[in-house]
Amino acid sequence: xxxxxxxxxxxxxxxxxxxxxxxxxxxxxxxxxxxxxxxxxxxxxxxxxxxxxxxxxxxxxxxxxxxxxxxxxxxxxxxxxxxxxxxxxxxxxxxxxxxxxxxxxxxxxxxxxxxxxxxxxxxxxxxxxxxxxxxxxxxxxxxxxxxxxxxxxxxxxxxxxxxxxxxxxxxxxxxxxxxxxxxxxxxxxxxxxxxxxxxxxxxxxxxxxxxxxxxxxxxxxxxxxxxxxxxxxxxxxxxxxxxxxxxxxxxxxxxxxxxxxxxxxxxxxxxxxxxxxxxxxxxxxxxxxxxxxxxxxxxxxxxxxxxxxxxxxxxxxxxxxxxxxxxxxxxxxxxxxxxxxxxxxxxxxxxxxxxxxxxxxxxxxxxxxxxxxxxxxxxxxxxxxxxxxxxxxxxxxxxxxxxxxxxxxxxxxxxxxxxxxxxxxxxxxxxxxxxxxxxxxxxxxxxxxxxxxxxxxxxxxxxxxxxxxxxxxxxxxxxxxxxxxxxxxxxxxxxxxxxxx
Amino acid sequence: xxxxxxxxxxxxxxxxxxxxxxxxxxxxxxxxxxxxxxxxxxxxxxxxxxxxxxxxxxxxxxxxxxxxxxxxxxxxxxxxxxxxxxxxxxxxxxxxxxxxxxxxxxxxxxxxxxxxxxxxxxxxxxxxxxxxxxxxxxxxxxxxxxxxxxxxxxxxxxxxxxxxxx
Numbered sequence: 001x002x003x004x005x006x007x008x009x010x011x012x013x014x015x016x017x018x019x020x021x022x023x024x025x026x027x028x029x030x031x032x033x034x035x036x037x038x039x040x041x042x043x044x045x046x047x048x049x050x051x052x053x054x055x056x057x058x059x060x061x062x063x064x065x066x067x068x069x070x071x072x073x074x075x076x077x078x079x080x081x082x083x084x085x086x087x088x089x090x091x092x093x094x095x096x097x098x099x100x101x102x103x104x105x106x107x108x109x110x111x112x113x114x115x116x117x118x119x120x121x122x123x124x125x126x127x128x129x130x131x132x133x134x135x136x137x138x139x140x141x142x143x144x145x146x147x148x149x150x151x152x153x154x155x156x157x158x159x160x161x162x163x164x165x166x167x168x169x170x171x172x173x174x175x176x177x178x179x180x181x182x183x184x185x186x187x188x189x190x191x192x193x194x195x196x197x198x199x200x201x202x203x204x205x206x207x208x209x210x211x212x213x214x215x216x217x218x219x220x221x222x223x224x225x226x227x228x229x230x231x232x233x234x235x236x237x238x239x240x241x242x243x244x245x246x247x248x249x250x251x252x253x254x255x256x257x258x259x260x261x262x263x264x265x266x267x268x269x270x271x272x273x274x275x276x277x278x279x280x281x282x283x284x285x286x287x288x289x290x291x292x293x294x295x296x297x298x299x300x301x302x303x304x305x306x307x308x309x310x311x312x313x314x315x316x317x318x319x320x321x322x323x324x325x326x327x328x329x330x331x332x333x334x335x336x337x338x339x340x341x342x343x344x345x346x347x348x349x350x351x352x353x354x355x356x357x358x359x360x361x362x363x364x365x366x367x368x369x370x371x372x373x374x375x376x377x378x379x380x381x382x383x384x385x386x387x388x389x390x391x392x393x394x395x396x397x398x399x400x401x402x403x404x405x406x407x408x409x410x411x412x413x414x415x416x417x418x419x420x421x422x423x424x425x426x427x428x429x430x431x432x433x434x435x436x437x438x439x440x441x442x443x444x445x446x447x448x449x450x451x452x453x454x455x456x457x458x459x460x461x462x463x464x465x466x467x468x469x470x471x472x473x474x475x476x477x478x479x480x481x482x483x484x485x486x487x488x489x490x491x492x493x494x495x496x497x498x499x500x501x
Numbered sequence: 502x503x504x505x506x507x508x509x510x511x512x513x514x515x516x517x518x519x520x521x522x523x524x525x526x527x528x529x530x531x532x533x534x535x536x537x538x539x540x541x542x543x544x545x546x547x548x549x550x551x552x553x554x555x556x557x558x559x560x561x562x563x564x565x566x567x568x569x570x571x572x573x574x575x576x577x578x579x580x581x582x583x584x585x586x587x588x589x590x591x592x593x594x595x596x597x598x599x600x601x602x603x604x605x606x607x608x609x610x611x612x613x614x615x616x617x618x619x620x621x622x623x624x625x626x627x628x629x630x631x632x633x634x635x636x637x638x639x640x641x642x643x644x645x646x647x648x649x650x651x652x653x654x655x656x657x658x659x660x661x662x663x664x665x666x667x
Contacts, residue, residue: 163582165573169535172570176542176563183559188549190559191542214602221629222595387630388640391622394602395648398609403658411606418602422595427531428582445562457555489580 008354024061028068039069040325044208074111087305094297109240118255118303119364122310137343142450147471154475164482174434178441206414213397215421247299254303262308272308273301532577539571619645
């Protein structure tokens with residue numbers, strides 16, 4: 001591991017890749033600070049750029065945006081009670097309260113330092129687990145990939161939103177969109193509505209830019225969210241560091257929660273932060289402090305979401321299975337460059353694999369340097385009015401979609417998916433499962449075809465593969481639990497509600 | 502649409518026995534649409550060759566996914582999950598943004614990048630943002646110049662800069 005990591009550093013520390021790491025970290029922090037522009041949207045907007053950039057540099061930059069956004073999102077959560085991105089929602093519970101009590105510097109410090117510690121632990125863990133996990137993954141065949149992808153989609157639907165069936169509906173819709181085009185075996189057009197332009201399938205860029213970019217802009221316009229009062233962060237660093245030291249065990253616990261949960265599809269930053277907060281509150285001797293400015297209420301979720309964001313790269317790089325929308329987009333960038341992530345990536349492209357991991361070490365240091373001194377400047381970005389930001393996002397989406405194949409058809413697709421994204425949000429459907437399923441769809445279909453072929457038309461073969469049966473059984477259990485919950489919720493006997501006895 | 506529906510079986514005062522008909526009709530629409538989409542996909546899949554499990558035809562997998570989608574859509578239509586307390590929202594505001602975006606896309610190949618960007622930005626800042634004309638024009642100039650420089654000169658996107666004449 002040491003020699004390979006050293007090789008990775010030699011890749012990551014080239015001037016070019018260092019520049020991409022800085023660019024990614026800065027962009028990511030800005031993205032995290034600005035509400036309405038989450039990591040998936042930014043990655044989607046920058047995807048066309050990856051066509052022209054070298055792959056290693058592009059991945060380093062995109063990864064930087066992803067975990068940088070985790071840092072930046074905490075600033076608005078603490079100063080404005082407005083999470084810059086979804087994983088920072090939990091930070092608003094106690095972070096804003098700390099700011100109201102004049103402890104904003106402490107909240108920001110514990111968030112930045114906790115994120116640094118957690119991110120570093122995450123990267124160290126990834127480095128240690130990479131080779132053993134790759135060796136396990138080398139034994140994966142079509143049944144294992146079938147089980148993994150089905151479980152992944154089920155988990156994303158289960159964990160990604162308030163309703164399992166809404167999440168599953170979006171995942172199924174994503175699978176369908178992924179099938180548009182020519183059948184991979186027979187070459188027969190499927191679901192193309194007779195359009196020549198759809199013979200090659202739906203392009204990833206208009207879909208993601210539409211759903212995340214245009215859809216998000218329309219949703220923000222609809223909700224007309226106004227930023228709350230922006231609190232000033234008086235920088236009492238001595239007190240801040242003292243409070244950070246007091247929260248050291250919460251930082252460690254949050255990091256561990258995020259490390260393991262982040263590896264699960266559908267886990268990642270959001271679920272990690274929720275679980276870490278719940279754990280801290282549960283084990284605290286004074287749980288009544290939570291929600292009123294408990295420093296552990298900031299330390300744990302911030303550490304967890306950063307650690308989770310880091311380890312979500314494990315299933316992406318080693319198995320080729322993205323666990324959230326951001327890593328799904330990064331997977332798309334890799335596929336566009338003709339690189340398929342998976343267990344062979346470690347052997348075939350060690351420079352790429354270890355270069356990305358090494359850049360994460362560097363990125364964590366950069367983000368700590370950026371966040372602490374620049375927090376005042378970052379807070380000023382909150383004053384950028386949305387009526388300037390929104391049309392710029394729209395323009396980037398429109399031109400970005402056009403640039404895919406210099407066709408206005410892709411722009412019309414962008415608008416259609418923008419409408420889909422808006423309507424989905426209005427009806428409380430998560431769009432993440434749609435994107436993940438769209439990316440995973442070809443792998444699901446290929447794994448199913450190959451498994452059926454191996455079993456001569458049946459999936460009995462799956463019963464002889466422990467990993468496959470375990471993952472499919474878990475997916476079935478989740479579905480069954482959700483259906484049972486749904487059945488219980490449906491009452492067929494009207495019951496009169498009278499006055500209490 | 503994110504309304505305080507309070508229609509779950511655990512809603513206060515409803516005890517056990519909330520008939521699904523208590524759900525607002527609008528909440529069923531997504532489920533119905535998804536179900537219809539699923540059925541349409543099944544029909545399309547059957548029209549293509551289904552094949553067999555040993556040799557799946559081009560219609561097999563769309564049909565499987567279509568059946569699942571129709572089923573899930575049906576469940577959602579029958580008993581939509583309760584939504585959380587809603588935020589006051591304005592379809593009109595979103596509609597303004599959507600309409601301007603549409604106009605921008607229509608204008609782009611006809612008017613060229615410079616004029617389309619300028620008009621789009623000015624209209625957005627003025628009409629959606631409610632800002633004075635001075636700010637709208639200023640933003641329009643910045644975005645038009647910056648946009649042409651970025652997309653045309655730097656990224657070589659082959660969009661016309663000026664209106665197509667003749």
